[in-house]
Amino acid sequence: MDEVQPLRISSEPAQLQALEPMLEAVSELVGDVPALLEVAKDIAQTVPHPGEGSTAKLWEVLASVTAVDVAAGRVLEPHLDAVHILSQAGHPEPEGAWGVFAAEGPGLRLEATRDDAGNYLLNGSKPWCSLASQLDGAVVTAHLPGDQGRAAFAVNLKDHGVTCETPQWSSRGLREIPSGTVHFHHVPATILQGPGWYHQRPGFAWGGIGVAACWLGGAVALARDFGGSLSKAADNGRDPDQVALAHLGEIDRLISSSTALLARIAEQIDGHQPGTGPSDWSMAQRARGTVAAAVERIQTLVTQDLGPGPLAFNETYGKRMADLALYVRQHHAMRDDAQLGALVFKGEREW
Structure with a gap:
């Protein structure tokens, strides 16, 4: 392979x-x-x-x-x-490596205030900031004063007011990408558009589908591991039995349907006119849910067929399985399906 x-x-x-x-x-x-x-x-x-x-x-x-x-x-x-x-947001391409920190967490809050000159300053803490200590900057969401909601800001992570915690990352998955809490103390920030823009823009949903494309890539790698294992066994005189072939067939269906869905949604996004067709968010939830379910099913099928051996002795396969299991948990399973169901109930469907 x-x-x-x-x-x-x-x-x-x-x-x-x-x-x-x-x-x-x-x-x-x-x-x-x-x-x-x-x-x-x-x-x-x-x-x-x-x-x-x-x-x-x-x-x-x-x-x-x-x-x-x-x-x-x-x-x-x-x-x-x-x-x-x-x-x-109309800003030039940034210098250096950047991330996006938009998660919220219990007991943690990042607030944006303005100084006497009208410039924004960030104070507080932000959870789940992957690779923060190795990045040059980030798009960060923060709460605005009063009831204005949240806005996105461009922030220099090398500012002296930024402190990156080193998390105690016990997971086997994504070990080289720990996600810790970042603390901000009077850190200058540039607002991107206005309140609510970050979540309301079409690109928010599109970015979520990009994550699903990553999940699909990981699942395809596992499928290739499986197919390669079956071929190697066949070369040594041990042809796959009907169960293995049935699993391979199901994996093919899952990958084919997920890939076709992404292709169709990409077409819809590129040709989308505001106010026509499905909403960006329903497309995103549909894509993410379909791919996440395919990933979890493919992981189950592959690990059942290949057994404990590669998990114990194949570093690449074991790392891939652990990394993907953690990464796909960015999907919120039934809670995301409930969001999609609410949109479908309101008429966001093509059937």
Whole structure:
């Protein structure tokens, strides 16, 4: 099995071949986060932005990198998302490596206030800030005074008022990408548009689908592991039994349907006119839920068939399984389905 085989969503084979040198570079840098951040910066120079006519190509890049290594995809995706957010807000492409910190947590709150000159300052704490100590900047959401809600800000993470906690990361998954709490003390920040813009813009939903493309890439890598194992056994005279073939067939269906859905949604996003067709959020929940379910099912099928051996002795396979299991938990399962169900109930459906 070729570890740097690109993942196709809608591109022609010749277009996908152009990704191979980049994927080779990623393959050689697995585990080296600073080097992967440099690759992410290079990729951001050429990769298309979502909603600009080549959304499927963007997702192919994300999925293909994650198929090489799930953590590498987890490094790439937030940098591209940050670059896209700044572009959507009318800001120039940032220098250095960036992230997006928009999570909220119990007992933690990040607030934006204004000084006498009218400049914004951030004070408080933000949870789940992946790679914060290794990044140059981030798009960060913070609460505005009064009842104005939240807004997104561009922040220099090298400011002396920024303190990055080193989390006690006990998980086997995504060990090179711990997500800790970042504390802000009078940190200057540039507001991006206005209150509510970050969550209301179409790109918020599109970015969520980009994460789903990463999940799909990880699942495809596991499927390739499985297919390669079956082929190796067959070469040694042990053909797959009907159960293994049934699992391989189901995996193929899951990947094919998930890929087709992403291709169709990419088309809808690129041709979308405001006020027509399904909403961006219903498309995002549909894509994320479908891919997350496929990922979990593929993990179950592959691990059942391959058994404990590769989990115990194959570092690449074991890392991939653990990384993907943690990454896909960004999907909130039935709670996200409930959000989609509410939209469907209001008429957000195509059936």
